[in-house]
Amino acid sequence: MRGDARLVPQVARISDDERALRAEVREFLAEKRAAGRFEPTVDSWLSGWDEDFSRELAARGWLGMTIPVEYGGRGRSFGERFAVVEELLAAGAPVAAHWIADRQIAPSLLAYGTEEQKQAYLPRIAAGEGYWGIGMSEPNSGSDLASVRTRAERVDGGWRVSGNKVWTSGAHHAHAFIVLARSAPVDPEHRHAGLSQFIVEFAQEGVDVRPIVSMNGSHHFNEVFLDNVFVPDDRAFGEIGSGWKQVTSELGYERSGPERLLSTFPLLAELAESARTGHVEADADLGCLVARIAGLHQMSMAVSGALERHEPADVAAAVVKVLGTTTEGDIADYADLRVGDDVDDRTLTALTARAVDQRPGFTLRGGTNEVLRGVIARGLGLR
Structure with missing residues (x-):
């Protein structure tokens, strides 16, 4: 093609x-x-x-x-x-x-x-x-950012923001995040209108960060509750009412980067080295995974160049994210099937266990792959 x-x-x-x-x-x-x-x-x-x-x-x-x-x-x-x-x-x-x-x-x-x-x-x-953290996703909203229910109400000298955000990585350590909130009533005909962004610092009064602990005991996700948090006018981010446009451009950076295809690369590299030394058997499937990463590297680099030139890259970024996170998961699955208790390589077994633990989240974060396939189809005029 x-x-x-x-x-x-x-x-x-x-x-x-x-x-x-x-x-x-x-x-x-x-x-x-x-x-x-x-x-x-x-x-x-x-x-x-x-x-x-x-x-x-x-x-x-x-x-x-x-x-x-x-x-x-x-x-x-x-x-x-x-x-x-x-x-x-x-x-x-x-x-x-x-x-x-x-x-x-x-x-x-x-x-x-x-x-x-x-x-x-x-x-x-x-x-x-x-x-910093990211203040986009909300409970019960999935990847539909137009349905956010966090509210920003105009007050003297600024805004009062109330609502809650979820999957906010690093919020328990970070200093601030940019919150997407509805600053005007929902218009059913224009759901993307009336959204704005605000800079909120985690130390502010009314901000409550609660941990989300993964099933393996690790903690990097959080839910953040905003209770009537005051945001002065000088911390409104961008233009009021232009939140959707701003978020869409921001997602280009979030979805297209090499982290969308290299999260499990240390495992792939260790698999290749173990195949070379005979600890695991080399096969065509391993070669296919290496080839997929090589192709995705070129795609991700091309999107980075487009962003530098200020060219539209939202559809291309979505493609990289879908293909990249699918490949990351396939690397985890490949290792899980081939790295057993009989493999004498502690680094390889530890990386495999970590990849399997993280596997469910690969295709969810940054927008689910199912939703992004719709974004790609619309971008190409197919729906």
């Missing part, structure tokens, strides 16, 4: 500088792992919270890479940032503390934030000291 521009944006070329940068990051990660600084893990971008590690990356210039220098960033290209984050994910490094802030809050602030908001928040993100 010939590539539809909405599905496969122009593939970016890898520069010599990006290759050199990858080599530098790999050397750094090898040194840190050899020193016992971290052990590779599945879903490191979601659950590997290590603020010291984030600050180490910032000190090397590997956070806030696409943030302009005047806001404390490095002023580098999306391609260079892509090279760094892909290497971090492939190594299973602990990057959760800064991940959401660097991935989507920073570009959203640059696109929609006021000058004061940019000055207040971007330098801390670039320094590895500003940690």
Whole structure:
């Protein structure tokens, strides 16, 4: 099938500088792992919270890479940032503390934030000291963000926000999140109208963060309750009533990144190494998984380039997310079938167990794959 521009944006070329940068990051990660600084893990971008590690990356210039220098960033290209984050994910490094802030809050602030908001928040993100969550999903709303019931009511000097958000990763550690709320009554003919965004700090009065503990005992998700939280006018985010447009662009960053295909890459790499050494049997299915990751790498890199050029990428991002998270799950399933108690490789067995635990969430977060298939169909004019 010939590539539809909405599905496969122009593939970016890898520069010599990006290759050199990858080599530098790999050397750094090898040194840190050899020193016992971290052990590779599945879903490191979601659950590997290590603020010291984030600050180490910032000190090397590997956070806030696409943030302009005047806001404390490095002023580098999306391609260079892509090279760094892909290497971090492939190594299973602990990057959760800064991940959401660097991935989507920073570009959203640059696109929609006021000058004061940019000055207040971007330098801390670039320094590895500003940690954020996402305030989109709600109980009983699934992936239908137009149905959010969190309300923002106009008051003197600002807004009062009440409601609750769910699946807010890192809220128990983070400083703030951007809340999507309904600021005008629902119009049945225009469900996406009347939505706005607001910057809310977790330390504010009326904000209650409650843990959601996974069945394996881990805790990175939370439910956040907002009880009449006051948000001053200078913390309204973007234009009032333009929340849907802003959220849609933000989701492009959330859905298209390499974390949507590399969450289980440390496991795939360990499987390949174990096949090489004879600990597990190599077969065609393993080769197919490697080939799928290679293709998705190119697709994800192409979407990153489109975002840098400010080209529409929502449909392409949805495609990457659907194919990427499906592949992540298939890697977990493959390992689960082949790595038994007789395999003498503690790293491999630990990564397999972690991947199987995390498997149910791969196709849910960032919008369920079922809903995203509808987004893709509508984007292509098929429904």
